[in-house]
Amino acid sequence: MNLSTPSAPHPYPRLRRFAIDVAITSVFNVMIAVVITYVMQVHNNFLVNLTISMCIGTLAVTFIDGGRLLLWGLERPPKLAFFLLLAVALPAAQQLGNIIAAQITGVPAEYFSAARMRNPTSYMVVLLLISLSITWFFWNRTTLAQLRAAAEEQKARAAAIEKQAAQAQLQLLQAQIEPHMLFNTLANLQGLIAVDPARAQHMLDHLIRYLRATLSSSRAEQTTLAHEFALMEAYLGLMSVRMGARLSYSLRLPEALSGIKVPPMLLQPLIENAIKHGLEPKIDGGHINVEAAQDAGTLILSVADTGLGLDAVPDHGMQVGLKNVSERLQVLYGDAASVSLAPNVPNGAIAQLKLPLQT
Amino acid sequence: MTDFHALVAEDEPILAAALVQTLQRLWPELHIGAVVSNGADAVEKALTLQPDILFLDIKMPGKTGLEAAQELAEDWHDTAPFPLVVFVTAYDEYALQAFEQAAADYVLKPVSDERLAKTVERLKARLARHQDRGGELERIVSQLRALAPAASPAGERLTMIRAAVGNQIRLIPVADVIYFEATDKYVNVVTADSESLIRTSLKELLPQLDANQFWQIHRGTIVNVSWIDAAVRDESGKLSVKLRNRKEKLAVSRVFAHLFKQM
Numbered sequence: 345m346n347l348s349t350p351s352a353p354h355p356y357p358r359l360r361r362f363a364i365d366v367a368i369t370s371v372f373n374v375m376i377a378v379v380i381t382y383v384m385q386v387h388n389n390f391l392v393n394l395t396i397s398m399c400i401g402t403l404a405v406t407f408i409d410g411g412r413l414l415l416w417g418l419e420r421p422p423k424l425a426f427f428l429l430l431a432v433a434l435p436a437a438q439q440l441g442n443i444i445a446a447q448i449t450g451v452p453a454e455y456f457s458a459a460r461m462r463n464p465t466s467y468m469v470v471l472l473l474i475s476l477s478i479t480w481f482f483w484n485r486t487t488l489a490q491l492r493a494a495a496e497e498q499k500a501r502a503a504a505i506e507k508q509a510a511q512a513q514l515q516l517l518q519a520q521i522e523p524h525m526l527f528n529t530l531a532n533l534q535g536l537i538a539v540d541p542a543r544a545q546h547m548l549d550h551l552i553r554y555l556r557a558t559l560s561s562s563r564a565e566q567t568t569l570a571h572e573f574a575l576m577e578a579y580l581g582l583m584s585v586r587m588g589a590r591l592s593y594s595l596r597l598p599e600a601l602s603g604i605k606v607p608p609m610l611l612q613p614l615i616e617n618a619i620k621h622g623l624e625p626k627i628d629g630g631h632i633n634v635e636a637a638q639d640a641g642t643l644i645l646s647v648a649d650t651g652l653g654l655d656a657v658p659d660h661g662m663q664v665g666l667k668n669v670s671e672r673l674q675v676l677y678g679d680a681a682s683v684s685l686a687p688n689v690p691n692g693a694i695a696q697l698k699l700p701l702q703t
Numbered sequence: 704m705t706d707f708h709a710l711v712a713e714d715e716p717i718l719a720a721a722l723v724q725t726l727q728r729l730w731p732e733l734h735i736g737a738v739v740s741n742g743a744d745a746v747e748k749a750l751t752l753q754p755d756i757l758f759l760d761i762k763m764p765g766k767t768g769l770e771a772a773q774e775l776a777e778d779w780h781d782t783a784p785f786p787l788v789v790f791v792t793a794y795d796e797y798a799l800q801a802f803e804q805a806a807a808d809y810v811l812k813p814v815s816d817e818r819l820a821k822t823v824e825r826l827k828a829r830l831a832r833h834q835d836r837g838g839e840l841e842r843i844v845s846q847l848r849a850l851a852p853a854a855s856p857a858g859e860r861l862t863m864i865r866a867a868v869g870n871q872i873r874l875i876p877v878a879d880v881i882y883f884e885a886t887d888k889y890v891n892v893v894t895a896d897s898e899s900l901i902r903t904s905l906k907e908l909l910p911q912l913d914a915n916q917f918w919q920i921h922r923g924t925i926v927n928v929s930w931i932d933a934a935v936r937d938e939s940g941k942l943s944v945k946l947r948n949r950k951e952k953l954a955v956s957r958v959f960a961h962l963f964k965q966m
Contacts, residue, residue, distance in 0.1 A: 528793065531813035535721030588716035627741045627765040
């Protein structure tokens with residue numbers, strides 16, 4: 345019973361490759377015998393010529409291909425070393441092949457040499473051409489295999505990136521309307537309805553604006569900075585109703601940058617971080633400043649807070665939210681984008697995103 | 704019937720106002736002496752106002768409700784009965800289970816009228832039974848003990864303390880530490896021949912220490928048990944430990960007094 349699947353890798357890849365190469369060479373050998381016998385009309389004995397061609401060809405492939413596979417495996421061999429191998433293997437295969445062929449056919453080896461002597465130039469040219477074309481064939485075959493492997497690797501990488509992008513999209517969706525945030529906001533809203541109905545109405549407006557903008561930008565692949573800033577204003581508005589005097593905020597978007605296109609929801613994780621780790625645990629709370637700027641083709645988005653600062657965060661590492669933003673930027677822009685987290689002066693933290701400016 | 708006083712500690716102003724309003728509607732005779740917005744203020748106000756009832760939000764800046772309750776239990780003067788504590792918490796399944804297990808009184812945010820009405824009934828009943836209130840401190844102490852997170856066995860054990868002394872970093876083997884003492888922003892690491900400050904808190908340090916070797920005996924003190932000579936109670940009933948070959952005595956708070964009950 346054969347348990348191996350068809351696509352399973354061969355247990356001896358080099359042996360398999362060698363067998364295939366020998367088979368291909370055999371086809372060449374037959375073709376060479378045909379050419380020598382009927383086109384060049386040397387000895388006019390096809391069987392003798394086939395034997396000679398087979399002997400020399402098989403020895404040549406054994407020396408060259410076998411040597412290559414032993415020395416470099418399935419990798420492409422270094423050019424210079426490979427030509428050295430050719431220079432040694434070809435004459436050796438020719439001499440040895442002649443002797444073996446003479447033994448098999450019973451025709452004395454001098455007979456071949458005599459035939460050669462009669463037309464030495466054409467013989468050498470034929471031998472050289474044959475050798476070179478076969479070598480060229482195999483060389484290209486290696487290249488082709490490598491190209492194919494490279495293409496497959498490229499495809500795998502593209503699939504991985506696509507998967508990462510899909511994952512990032514999912515995280516984005518989850519990050520947007522975090523149940524905890526919604527629940528806390530509703531709790532406050534319920535409280536406000538009893539205490540101050542007018543302000544409750546105002547907060548409800550904020551919430552509706554926030555939810556609507558969140559939904560529309562979660563469906564879009566790109567949004568404008570103006571839209572993103574409006575969304576963050578609604579978000580900070582909700583947070584400041586909750587935290588009262590402990591949270592103040594400012595948003596600064598230069599008019600020239602308001603139409604700039606950005607991926608949606610880049611800022612919210614940074615603001616959430618600043619509130620959760622910087623301001624919420626601080627007794628007096630503090631201020632958040634969200635700002636956009638440009639510098640030579642780079643868009644710089646920063647969220648600065650006056651909270652507890654980086655020392656207060658348990659493991660100093662990037663928080664989940666920042667990590668997600670960093671992964672999304674990596675997928676979208678590669679190394680052209682970056683995320684950083686640094687101490688603010690005199691206290692607090694600054695999170696900064698840098699990405700290519702797109703109009 | 705005497706009037707009762709309450710203190711509300713809640714950091715979100717709207718939720719605090721809503722809780723106060725609902726309480727006033729359900730229990731008009733209750734005096735709400737103060738509303739504070741962080742743990743430190745809650746302790747301070749509670750010690751000065753000595754309320755009968757304390758509503759403590761769990762998640763507050765500076766000090767959590769649990770930390771505030773512990774500090775209050777440690778510092779409470781026995782001139783007045785300890786307040787009845789009601790923890791206020793946002794929805795969080797694990798924490799709720801912990802409250803149930805510790806038999807601690809709690810209400811969920813946003814507080815619903817029905818739930819708060821039940822809590823009010825229970826509080827009134829307990830306030831009416833005067834003999835109960837003497838045991839309130841023990842009750843809260845045992846509740847806090849049950850609510851304290853158990854040291855995680857999987858956590859990384861600290862073997863060396865890295866302390867900055869001048870411009871060099873000194874390595875202190877944890878086994879050499881006699882006790883850790885919390886100061887304002889630092890922890891003082893005391894060994895037989897040195898004292899050094901490290902920038903951390905006892906709260907962060909505790910899970911990294913071997914619980915059999917190091918005992919917390921006060922909110923500000925963790926002591927190496929092999930250095931303890933004896934626990935002594937003075938005339939006023941205050942418990943402290945004497946250390947081997949050391950002059951200083953370390954205070955043991957009510958919350959940790961159970962560690963020194965005889966076997």
